[in-house]
Amino acid sequence: xxxxxxxxxxxxxxxxxxxxxxxxxxxxxxxxxxxxxxxxxxxxxxxxxxxxxxxxxxxxxxxxxxxxxxxxxxxxxxxxxxxxxxxxxxxxxxxxxxxxxxxxxxxxxxxxxxxxxxxxxxxxxxxxxxxxxxxxxxxxxxxxxxxxxxxxxxxxxxxxxxxxxxxxxxxxxxxxxxxxxxxxxxxxxxxxxxxxxxxxxxxxxxxxxxxxxxxxxxxxxxxxxxxxxxxxxxxxxxxxxxxxxxxxxxxxxxxxxxxxxxxxxxxxxxxxxxxxxxxxxxxxxxxxxxxxxxxxxxxxxxxxxxxxxxxxxxxxxxxxxxxxxxxxxxxxxxxxxxxxxxxxxxxxxxxxxxxxxxxxxxxxxxxxxxxxxxxxxxxxxxxxxxxxxxxxxxxxxxxxxxxxxxxxxxxxxxxxxxxxxxxxxxxxxxxxxxxxxxxxxxxxxxxxxxxxxxxxxxxxxxxxxxxxxxxxxxxxxxxxxxxxxxxxxxxxxxxxxx
Numbered sequence: 001x002x003x004x005x006x007x008x009x010x011x012x013x014x015x016x017x018x019x020x021x022x023x024x025x026x027x028x029x030x031x032x033x034x035x036x037x038x039x040x041x042x043x044x045x046x047x048x049x050x051x052x053x054x055x056x057x058x059x060x061x062x063x064x065x066x067x068x069x070x071x072x073x074x075x076x077x078x079x080x081x082x083x084x085x086x087x088x089x090x091x092x093x094x095x096x097x098x099x100x101x102x103x104x105x106x107x108x109x110x111x112x113x114x115x116x117x118x119x120x121x122x123x124x125x126x127x128x129x130x131x132x133x134x135x136x137x138x139x140x141x142x143x144x145x146x147x148x149x150x151x152x153x154x155x156x157x158x159x160x161x162x163x164x165x166x167x168x169x170x171x172x173x174x175x176x177x178x179x180x181x182x183x184x185x186x187x188x189x190x191x192x193x194x195x196x197x198x199x200x201x202x203x204x205x206x207x208x209x210x211x212x213x214x215x216x217x218x219x220x221x222x223x224x225x226x227x228x229x230x231x232x233x234x235x236x237x238x239x240x241x242x243x244x245x246x247x248x249x250x251x252x253x254x255x256x257x258x259x260x261x262x263x264x265x266x267x268x269x270x271x272x273x274x275x276x277x278x279x280x281x282x283x284x285x286x287x288x289x290x291x292x293x294x295x296x297x298x299x300x301x302x303x304x305x306x307x308x309x310x311x312x313x314x315x316x317x318x319x320x321x322x323x324x325x326x327x328x329x330x331x332x333x334x335x336x337x338x339x340x341x342x343x344x345x346x347x348x349x350x351x352x353x354x355x356x357x358x359x360x361x362x363x364x365x366x367x368x369x370x371x372x373x374x375x376x377x378x379x380x381x382x383x384x385x386x387x388x389x390x391x392x393x394x395x396x397x398x399x400x401x402x403x404x405x406x407x408x409x410x411x412x413x414x415x416x417x418x419x420x421x422x423x424x425x426x427x428x429x430x431x432x433x434x435x436x437x438x439x440x441x442x443x444x445x446x447x448x449x450x451x452x453x454x455x456x457x458x459x460x461x462x463x464x465x466x467x468x469x470x471x472x473x474x475x476x477x478x479x480x481x482x483x484x485x486x487x488x489x490x491x492x493x494x495x496x497x498x
Contacts, residue, residue, distance in 0.1 A: 002029050003483050008036075010493050012111045017459060019471075019493055023480045028489065031468065031475035033459045035337035038309075042324040045449040050076055050418055050441050051204060053449065057437065058198040060453060063106065065197045066099035066189065067430035067454075071437040074273045075426030076204035079439055080419055084272035085411035088206030090401045093267045093279075094219065095193045095202075096428075097394045101226055102185035103431035104351070104387040105234060108380060109178035112494045113237075115487065116246060117168050118157035119148075124165040132166075135173045151175075155487035162245045174233055181229045188222040191215050206413030211401055220398055227391045230384075238384035243370055246377050255376035255492035257474040258346050259288030261353035262457070264296065264436070266429035267393065275427055279393055280386070283357040284342065290372060293357050298427065301436070303338040303452070304463035310338065315464065320425060320438045322450035339460040339469060340452050348374075348470045349433030349457040350496060352382040360389060376474075376495035383431075418444045430454040432497050458496045471496055 001024070008018035016037040022030040041060055045053060054072035058065035070092055077084055084092075122139045125132060142148050151172070162168060186196045192209050193199030201209040209215075242250065265275045265282030275282045275296065282296040303322060305315035309330055314323045315338075327333070339346070347353075352374060355363045363385045370381070404410075418441070425438040433454035440448035460469035468476070471493055478488045 005483055005486050005489070007486065007489065010490055012494070019489065021475055021480070021486070021489055023483050026479060026481045028475045028478040028480060031472040032334060033461060033469055033471045034335045035459055038326065038336045039451070042449050042451060045446050048446050050079065050439060050446050053439060053446065054202050054204070055198065055200070057451065060451065062197060063103055064099065064430040064432065064454070066096045066193070066199065067428055067435050069199060069202050070096050071426040071428045071435045073202050073204060073426065074428065075424040075437040075439050077273055077424065078426070079422035079424030079441055080204045080416040081422070082205035082414040082416045084206050084414060087211065087401060087404055087409065087412050089268050089272040090397050091192050091207050091209060091211065091412070092202070092272070093397050094394055095189055095199060097267065097390050097397070098185050098189035100390045100431050101230065101387055102182045104383045105178050105182050105185070107383060107431070108234065108238065109175045112380065113171065113175065114151065115491045115494060116160065116162055116241065117171055118161045118163040119151050119168065119172065121163045121165045121168040122172060125169045127166055132169045132173055135169055135176065139172060155490065156485045158485065158487055160246065160249050162241070171237065174237060177233065181226060184222050185226060188219055191219050203413060205416055208413065210410070210412060211405065216398055216402060220395070223391065223394055230387050230391050235384045235388050238380055242377050242381050247370060250370055250375045250377040252479070253373055253375050254478055254488060255474045255495055256374050257348050258470050259374070260342070260345050260347040261285040261356055262296070262342050262347040262349050262434055263354045263357045264427040264429055264434045266354065267390070273426070280354045280429060281358040284347070285356055286345065290356055293359065298425070300343040301340065303340050305338050306464045307333050307461040308335050308338050309333045314338070319436055319450045319452055320423070324450070335461040337456050337460045339463040340457050341463055346460070346463070346467050346470050346473065347457060349454055350379060351386045351431065352379045353433065354429060355382040355386055360385070376492050379495040420444060433457055455497050
């Protein structure tokens with residue numbers, strides 16, 4: 001008989017995702033993912049000035065406000081019929097690129113890596129490295145003071161956990177170093193964004209910040225330091241772990257998922273908002289055919305609500321016609337997340353999707369080296385590789401900005417008045433996956449606003465056909481030899497969105 005395990009909350013960063021699994025014969029037989037809080041931003045925006053949207057919606061996510069701001073701005077660019085100047089396109093790339101680097105470092109070191117380490121092995125470190133001895137003293141001191149949160153995992157180490165004192169102590173040293181690097185990435189964002197979180201220089205039609213040589217120099221100074229960390233510490237750690245002690249988890253295909261992947265594409269290279277010309281490519285992969293990347297068609301998106309706390313007439317709609325009306329007594333419902341579908345199927349959206357669709361040669365070589373199939377470990381490898389790609393690409397975007405300024409092109413915004421009527425849609429990639437905002441304006445006010453956040457695609461419940469959401473599907477078959485220590489369950493979920 002299956003044993004039910006409930007983990008609530010499962011996330012380290014935000015506390016409103018609940019996971020329930022049924023375990024039988026040492027493996028997950030069934031899984032349910034519950035977004036336990038209503039978002040409410042869609043209703044909050046109705047009747048407001050449209051120019052509020054790119055500021056207000058940044059509050060949806062404490063990790064990805066930059067992406068929400070960009071999706072809202074591109075949405076409003078279209079509704080206002082504004083033509084975004086090239087400088088604004090580049091500055092937007094630099095702002096969101098900074099957030100990408102910060103977010104990927106955060107995801108690996110501070111939210112997920114501890115699931116793979118036996119942190120207490122630090123006490124056995126016998127080396128002579130002064131830096132690592134300082135880390136040992138710090139952690140041992142915290143343990144003696146019974147103050148190990150958040151370093152201590154919530155579950156016991158298992159056979160996949162790394163317990164070599166030298167490796168673990170080095171990894172924790174990098175954990176501490178990563179805190180400083182995240183701070184630097186945030187400071188880099190503020191150079192063009194004004195502040196963080198919830199930056200303030202983004203407006204419909206462009207940006208309000210005029211780039212100067214000292215801004216560009218400061219940005220580049222921070223960026224060079226981060227590139228060094230990403231290439232020589234972050235990526236090196238992920239490659240060492242993924243091809244070494246964590247390779248068995250990948251080979252067991254723990255957390256494989258639905259086999260369908262979607263990317264809107266990210267970082268505009270030509271016209272702002274053109275998803276067909278982006279640094280990270282748009283596209284789809286269906287039915288596990290990783291070599292076949294199809295063209296993305298926005299008309300194939302819709303949301304199901306059979307198992308969500310929304311009225312039935314909210315279901316089966318494209319987000320441009322979407323509705324948000326709650327039914328808290330709905331029989332069978334178990335989540336505030338709707339179930340976004342592409343061409344009627346659940347799709348995984350995140351860095352792994354973007355990397356498989358972009359098919360960067362360096363990443364594809366890595367995939368072939370460790371085994372060409374999705375897994376929890378593959379998601380971490382994809383994030384590290386994408387972090388390297390984005391960080392290095394920002395150097396090129398800085399050069400573009402300098403060339404524009406030298407050529408006398410200083411435009412930063414196509415300032416348009418609020419239209420009497422208008423519709424828009426903004427589709428970008430947050431670090432955690434596809435992010436869509438759409439707006440309808442009437443009487444110069446917001447009449448309709450809908451958001452499909454990146455997390456919704458992955459944490460969603462079943463749809464009208466009974467198809468599990470991506471995280472639910474990824475959990476089925478996950479080894480849980482000890483029901484009192486479901487550490488593999490949290491590894492799978494946190495590989496998507498911890």
